[in-house]
Amino acid sequence: MTSGTDRSNELIAAVSTAAEAGTALCIRGGASKAFYGRSPTGEPLDVAGHRGIVSYEPTELVLTARAGTRLRAIEAELRKADQMMPFEPPHFSGGRATLGGAIATGLSGPARPWTGSARDFVLGIRLINGRGEHLRFGGEVMKNVAGYDIARLATGSLGMLGVLTEISLKVLPRPAATATRTLELPAEQGFAQVEEAYCAGAPVTAAMHDGERLYIRLGGTQGAVDAGLERLGGDHLGDADAFWTGLRDHTLPFFLAAGPPLWRISLPPQTPPPRLPGTRILDWNGQTAWHRTEADAASVFAATAECGGHATLFRGGPRDANVFQPLPHANRRLHEHIKAAFDPGHICNPGRMYEGL
Amino acid sequence: MVQIYRDEDCRFDVERERLIQRLGEVLATDDLLVEHEQLRPYECDGLSGYRVLPKVAVIPHTVDQVHQILAICHDLEVPVVTRGAGTSLSAGSLPHPQGVLLSMARFNRILELDPERRLAKVEPGVRNLAVSEAAAPHGLYYAPDPSSQIACSIGGNVAENAGGVHCLKYGLTVHNVVAATLITIDGETITLGGESLDAPGLDLLAAIHGSEGMLGVITDITVKLLPHPPVRSVLLASFNDVERAGTAVAAIIAAGIIPAGLEMMDGPAIQAAEDFVHAGYPTDAEAILIGEFDGNAGEVADQVEEVSTLLERHGAIEVRVARDDAEKARFWAGRKAAFPAVGRISPDYYCMDGTIPRKHLAHVLQRMRELSGEYGLPVVNVFHAGDGNLHPLVLYDGNVPGEFERTEELGGRILELCVEVGGTVTGEHGVGMEKINQMCVQFPAAEIEQFHALKAAFDPKGLLNPGKAIPTLNRCAEFGAMHVHHGQLPHPEIPRF
Incomplete structure (x- = not known):
């Protein structure tokens, strides 16, 4: 079912030329996540034109698409066969977001704690490394332990290992039934109830707390959802899809309102978020806090580390210092060696993740 | 038979007496095995067709000893092969003839089991099934269940990214481990992943899964536990x-x-x-x-x-x-x-592990029947049908001269068939030494070079499990399966023979 445009040769040529000249490249798909990571530097390398679904067979549960393919196009194709990308990749701005950007950032939506993350569903990639070599890792099968898992290593690597050109994903059936309920409960108590319901077999696929009430989504067979709803009680939420998409894409009022920079704080299970000034909402059954605060980066990193988690300056605020939790020394050194193994000339998205990488 | 270690894999210059003396400074006599008869039990893993005696075997008790063993091997440039329960079906923990065999068998404690947060922190030598047994009173279990789960260790499961019969729904080891501590060959301790649902930086935790002991030594692993379905x-x-x-x-x-x-x-x-x-x-x-x-x-x-x-x-x-x-x-x-049922009807059997896109099943089974006829060796099939992972069992008699070699050749042909239809040579058993030649069929030279470069980022001296998992380009050139692009061999500077 190949469709779209194959621009891989142009991309290889562009990376090879940049490698020879030592020109830094800023890899760009739909630019929907241009706000993410440290300040981009280098010549823009546009991947959005390299697009199209290369193969999709619903009964194999595998979809392969070029990196510039828009998430919307993939979602529309999957929907025809009642399937989905279970990690619910965020789009963030209208329809521009691409598969390449989704995998390069490795971000996952509200279903993540129960269905898995972007990297969990990546089966294979094609990547142009910093030497201009077009390489293929992983494949289109569910189980594959031939060679190191570079496909998953590249997921969330923010382009520091090279230019993603093609991605194969495991996809799954959409649940036959979904329903969302709200419960007037404090966060801690609400999340504990979600965990209890999940352990009793309720097909939980999202749970967030907006400071006032708990929102919980179930998705599965009709019988499973009905049984879960009976157990949970609460109030039915109308237009639930819009709510969860708004949470995924940051179009809820909490995100849109003018105000302090947005931090993403990732936490161990059942761990209260760090005490910081500002406002917050909680997703992932409490394992992610979206926090808007004027607190300086050093104090956010320190307070989060104390809780056993890590923080990301997600949107807004100074982007020239650390936006991701600083790495311990030995880990940082290993990152330098891995960067050199893929991109010795430091031309692929240099400094986007950490300074000097 | 697959050539086991090649000259380039045995490039080390190891002084046995000096190695023993240095290791003796950190290990008690019982934990440092040097005699022929002491080493014999370690000469092979679950793939007993491949046997090599290590120079020495060490069985440390503490993480500190592991650090010191690695420091000594790094200093003296001695290869290290790490071994869990020794159940590998691909000779992944086959000893190196110049090296130290590092057994993690004594790291067999469950360090923490937190039913509230559904996490368990375990040492690498803990048996897979022991985790589920310990979690059972809380209504929880650890999902990956390779068929050897009664014996295989969690450390080995991570090294091989072990699967099992419930992968399609519950994932592989990589989907069920949240954190691990890795000691690198130069003695650094690195925490991979964490208790939160993601971690900053590159996903090194994913990279370590299925890395077959080539990147470091794991000293603890945190797994997530799932509630028993009602x-x-x-x-x-x-x-x-x-x-x-x-x-x-x-x-x-x-x-x-x-x-x-x-x-x-x-x-x-x-x-x-x-x-x-x-x-x-x-x-x-x-x-x-x-x-x-x-x-x-x-x-x-x-x-x-x-x-x-x-x-x-x-x-x-x-x-x-x-x-x-x-x-x-x-x-x-x-x-x-x-x-074991097949073991009753044939003196020996050889278990394969290719994975294919399921739609090619009928074609692949038909070709396997033809190959089975061609080699005169029966093939019996069990198959993880949900995820396309085939386990053809080739029946043979190891006492018949030449039959193991023919079995291996047939096995190689079956794996090449899997690659041909868009699959892989190994779904869950690992490359180890067994499938090293078929890696040359699955991957072109540039990919193989990139694998070596990643390995060198962790282990620049190439001391961890040398000769396994990723073939050298020389091996591929000799195997005759080097992919040639545009009529030119990549890296013409490398000698080929």
């Missing part, structure tokens, strides 16, 4: 041809149902299993499917009803739903005993 149902469907069974699997997936497990066995496998455990399998069937469905009561009832209808519509001659726990156990017993 209801579990098992059904058995029989078919009078394999292709119909394959089509039925596709129909189940197309209907939006992801079974907890979905296994297929072909006629000879059914017969062997039935003779062995009397599971009540229909021995006149050409194929059976065993399907497991779990979840809450409503969900399971919905699914079993829909799947039964689908199976009948796609030509199942019989569909049986287990009526009680005893019958569920019986349905599974034959599948779980398939390997």
Whole structure:
């Protein structure tokens, strides 16, 4: 079912030329996540034109698409066969977001704690490394332990290992039934109830707390959802899809309102978020806090580390210092060696993740 | 037979006496094995066709000793092969003739089990099944269940990214481990992953899964635990041809149902299993499917009803739903005993591990039948049908001169067939030493070079498990399968012979 445009040769040529000249490249798909990571530097390398679904067979549960393919196009194709990308990749701005950007950032939506993350569903990639070599890792099968898992290593690597050109994903059936309920409960108590319901077999696929009430989504067979709803009680939420998409894409009022920079704080299970000034909402059954605060980066990193988690300056605020939790020394050194193994000339998205990488 | 270690894998210059003296400074006599007869039990793992004696074997008690052993080996430039329970089916923990065999067997404690947060922190030598056993009183379990789970260790599971029969729904080891501590060969301690649902930086935790002991030594692992599903149902469907069974699997997936497990066995496998455990399998069937469905009561009832209808519509001659726990156990017993059952009907068997896109099943089975005829060696098939992972068992007699070599060659042809249809040479058993040549078929030189570069980022001296998992380009050139692009061999500066 190949469709779209194959621009891989142009991309290889562009990376090879940049490698020879030592020109830094800023890899760009739909630019929907241009706000993410440290300040981009280098010549823009546009991947959005390299697009199209290369193969999709619903009964194999595998979809392969070029990196510039828009998430919307993939979602529309999957929907025809009642399937989905279970990690619910965020789009963030209208329809521009691409598969390449989704995998390069490795971000996952509200279903993540129960269905898995972007990297969990990546089966294979094609990547142009910093030497201009077009390489293929992983494949289109569910189980594959031939060679190191570079496909998953590249997921969330923010382009520091090279230019993603093609991605194969495991996809799954959409649940036959979904329903969302709200419960007037404090966060801690609400999340504990979600965990209890999940352990009793309720097909939980999202749970967030907006400071006032708990929102919980179930998705599965009709019988499973009905049984879960009976157990949970609460109030039915109308237009639930819009709510969860708004949470995924940051179009809820909490995100849109003018105000302090947005931090993403990732936490161990059942761990209260760090005490910081500002406002917050909680997703992932409490394992992610979206926090808007004027607190300086050093104090956010320190307070989060104390809780056993890590923080990301997600949107807004100074982007020239650390936006991701600083790495311990030995880990940082290993990152330098891995960067050199893929991109010795430091031309692929240099400094986007950490300074000097 | 696959050439085991090549000259370039044995480039080390090891002074045995000096090595023993240095190791003796950090290990008690009982923990440092140097005599021939002491080393003999370590000469092979689960793939006993490959045997090599290490220079020495060490069995440390503490993480600090592991640090010191690695520091000594780094300093003296001695290869290190790490071993868990020694159940590898690909000779992944085959010792190196110039090296130290590092057994992690004594790291067998569950350090923490937190039922509230559904996490368990364990040492790498803990057996897979022991985690689920410890979690069971809390209504929890650890999902990956490789068939060797009674014996295999969690450390080995991470090294091989072990699978099992429930992967399609619950994932592989990589999907169920949240954190690990890695010691690098130069003695650094690095925490990979964490208790939160992601970690800053590159996903090194993913990279370590399936890395076959080539990147570092793992000293602890944190796994997530899942609640036991309230209801579990098992059904058995029989078919009078394999292709119909394959089509039925596709129909189940197309209907939006992801079974907890979905296994297929072909006629000879059914017969062997039935003779062995009397599971009540229909021995006149050409194929059976065993399907497991779990979840809450409503969900399971919905699914079993829909799947039964689908199976009948796609030509199942019989569909049986287990009526009680005893019958569920019986349905599974034959599948779980398939390997020993085959062991009863043949002096030896050789287990393959290719994975294919499921749609090519009929073609691949047909080609395997032809190859089986060509080599005069019977092939019996058990198959993780849900995820396309094949386990053909080649029956042979190791006492017949030349038969193991022919078996290996047939095995190689089967793996090449898997690659040809877009699959992989190994789904869950690892490359190890066994499939090292077939890696040259699956990967062009540039990819192989990139693998070596990643390895060098962790282990610049190439001391960890040398000669395994990723072939040298020389090996590939000699194997004759080097991919040639535009009529030019890549890296012409490398000598080939």
